Amino acid sequence: MGLIKNVLEEGFIYGIMAMGVTVSYSILKFPDLSVDGTFPLGACITAVLILAGVNPWLACAAAFLCGAAAGCVTGLLHVKLRITDLLSGILVMTAMWSVNLVITGGSAVKPFYNMPTIFNSGIASMLPKGIYTYRILIIAFVAALVVKLLLDRYLRTKSGLILQATGDNTRFVTSLAINPGRMKILGLAIGNGLTALSGSILAQQGEYANISSGTGMVVMGLASVIIGTSLLKRVSFLKLTTMAVLGSIAYKACLVAAMKLGLPTNYLKLLMAVLLTVALVSNGVLKRGKEAQLDESIG
Amino acid sequence: MSPSDNKPVSVTAKVRFEHIDKTFNRGSVNEVVLLEDFSLSVREGEFVSVVGSNGSGKTTLLNLLCGTLFPDEGRIYLGELDLTGLKDYERAAWIGRVFQDPARGTCPSLTILENMSLADNKGKSYGLGSGINRRRADFYRSQLELLHLGLEDKLHLPVGALSGGQRQALALLISTLTPIELLVLDEHTAALDPKASDTVMELTEKVVREKGITTIMVTHNLRFAASYGNRILMMHQGRCVLDAAEDEKRQYTITDLLKIFNEISVECGN
Numbered sequence: 381m382g383l384i385k386n387v388l389e390e391g392f393i394y395g396i397m398a399m400g401v402t403v404s405y406s407i408l409k410f411p412d413l414s415v416d417g418t419f420p421l422g423a424c425i426t427a428v429l430i431l432a433g434v435n436p437w438l439a440c441a442a443a444f445l446c447g448a449a450a451g452c453v454t455g456l457l458h459v460k461l462r463i464t465d466l467l468s469g470i471l472v473m474t475a476m477w478s479v480n481l482v483i484t485g486g487s488a489v490k491p492f493y494n495m496p497t498i499f500n501s502g503i504a505s506m507l508p509k510g511i512y513t514y515r516i517l518i519i520a521f522v523a524a525l526v527v528k529l530l531l532d533r534y535l536r537t538k539s540g541l542i543l544q545a546t547g548d549n550t551r552f553v554t555s556l557a558i559n560p561g562r563m564k565i566l567g568l569a570i571g572n573g574l575t576a577l578s579g580s581i582l583a584q585q586g587e588y589a590n591i592s593s594g595t596g597m598v599v600m601g602l603a604s605v606i607i608g609t610s611l612l613k614r615v616s617f618l619k620l621t622t623m624a625v626l627g628s629i630a631y632k633a634c635l636v637a638a639m640k641l642g643l644p645t646n647y648l649k650l651l652m653a654v655l656l657t658v659a660l661v662s663n664g665v666l667k668r669g670k671e672a673q674l675d676e677s678i679g
Numbered sequence: 680m681s682p683s684d685n686k687p688v689s690v691t692a693k694v695r696f697e698h699i700d701k702t703f704n705r706g707s708v709n710e711v712v713l714l715e716d717f718s719l720s721v722r723e724g725e726f727v728s729v730v731g732s733n734g735s736g737k738t739t740l741l742n743l744l745c746g747t748l749f750p751d752e753g754r755i756y757l758g759e760l761d762l763t764g765l766k767d768y769e770r771a772a773w774i775g776r777v778f779q780d781p782a783r784g785t786c787p788s789l790t791i792l793e794n795m796s797l798a799d800n801k802g803k804s805y806g807l808g809s810g811i812n813r814r815r816a817d818f819y820r821s822q823l824e825l826l827h828l829g830l831e832d833k834l835h836l837p838v839g840a841l842s843g844g845q846r847q848a849l850a851l852l853i854s855t856l857t858p859i860e861l862l863v864l865d866e867h868t869a870a871l872d873p874k875a876s877d878t879v880m881e882l883t884e885k886v887v888r889e890k891g892i893t894t895i896m897v898t899h900n901l902r903f904a905a906s907y908g909n910r911i912l913m914m915h916q917g918r919c920v921l922d923a924a925e926d927e928k929r930q931y932t933i934t935d936l937l938k939i940f941n942e943i944s945v946e947c948g949n
Binding site: 537541544549 | 766767768769771772775776778782783784785786787788789793794796797798800801802804805806807808809810811854
């Protein structure tokens with residue numbers, strides 16, 4: 381039971397990042413590697429703000445905004461300086477390592493034990509005794525739900541539809557007298573903002589920020605999105621955002637199951653890579669990737 | 680044949696190319712001088728069909744006009760407006776374009792209603808208001824009925840599920856949904872089967888006539904070039920080798936056009 385609770389908690393927290401990756405990868409078709417840098421960015425900012433006595437919910441908002449700013453940098457590198465999508469992400473990811481160290485004042489781990497977090501202050505402290513042990517699960521679920529509903533709502537607005545069109549057919553966006561570059565930057569801002577928010581919430585759950593917590597986040601986010609969409613694509617009423625969160629939970633369950641079966645912790649990242657590989661192959665993404673390349677060379 | 684290269688440029692023209700130079704792969708062994716001191720003007724309300732062999736410069740002309748390519752020298756005007764330095768998405772405010780590939784004019788994962796609502800909003804801001812415009816749904820339906828393709832009952836179908844002909848008809852409708860000053864058709868029937876291409880061409884004629892939009896159509900279909908529009912241009916190696924409007928155009932049958940076309944093709948060994 382404790383195990384299931386654990387899977388769900390982390391599934392919802394990382395699910396917020398998976399929704400961010402949905403925006404950049406599934407909607408914009410942009411393989412955004414800066415996620416590895418913006419995830420710990422959210423954590424570091426949260427640690428510093430909470431230690432300074434800032435309200436933890438405000439710290440979440442600040443994490444989102446800083447992540448969005450970093451996403452804008454990725455977008456600007458790609459759109460204005462015409463650097464390829466992969467390299468733009470790598471540049472920001474690398475730069476973020478230093479930025480995060482500067483934020484934490486040089487320490488790789490920044491603990492904030494016994495400080496108010498979203499899991500122990502405010503609404504959480506008002507939960508009745510009986511369900512207090514489930515507070516992390518409840519708050520993580522509510523946070524993921526709010527993000528999902530807001531994102532779903534946004535994707536139905538004019539701006540949201542244009543964002544989807546930008547990933548689908550850039551020329552259509554251009555023909556509507558809209559600069560598709562600006563939409564790409566906006567999408568990357570949303571994606572990285574959500575990633576940093578996810579990093580912020582994970583840090584508050586553990587009450588410390590870890591600068592290397594971002595390693596493998598791209599792989600985890602992509603795996604969640606792809607597992608979610610390939611497992612659930614036949615369920616037509618499910619939105620991309622829901623699939624991402626459910627994918628994230630399924631992915632976490634796989635990792636926990638492997639650990640339970642006795643896989644040493646050192647093999648965790650290897651397992652993460654293997655899971656993504658399996659997800660990619662079983663989803664036929666490789667084949668579709670080739671087709672997309674062909675389309676581009678024809679166009 | 681009346682070469683138009685050195686015709687005086689009319690100031691009342693809707694579209695003006697003035698002394699355009701365009702060279703591809705400059706400085707390399709593959710250097711191709713495509714346009715040299717090229718000038719052309721199109722009057723308001725004219726429907727120009729442009730034909731010519733591959734590499735004659737007709738698609739380059741459209742790309743220069745729409746801002747996908749920029750000239751090395753010379754200027755391009757739309758009415759009094761100097762387009763030369765403007766980006767493609769900036770020019771799209773006044774220019775509608777339909778591409779050869781039916782996939783390019785619409786967004787496949789969005790529904791017909793979403794595509795039309797977005798297109799209908801062109802020129803306004805794309806903010807946080809609802810993406811679909813339900814109040815205009817009846818208007819969209821009435822526009823779709825004009826296509827006679829049964830699309831009016833499929834407003835909620837993703838455009839990706841439509842056939843090429845249906846998508847192209849929709850793309851044409853979408854590009855002219857808001858008032859534009861110039862319609863650019865880039866071999867827009869070339870990828871369709873004969874029946875669909877006839878349907879789309881008839882539809883084009885109807886839209887252009889009803890809305891009175893100045894139109895430039897590049898086509899490989901000499902029959903369409905002969906029977907539609909009120910001016911024909913034949914391009915060869917970056918020059919207009921034939922430029923006939925109104926009565927003069929009507930004298931050219933498809934056989935005449937084919938004859939001229941073959942002559943210029945033989946000239947360069949095609």
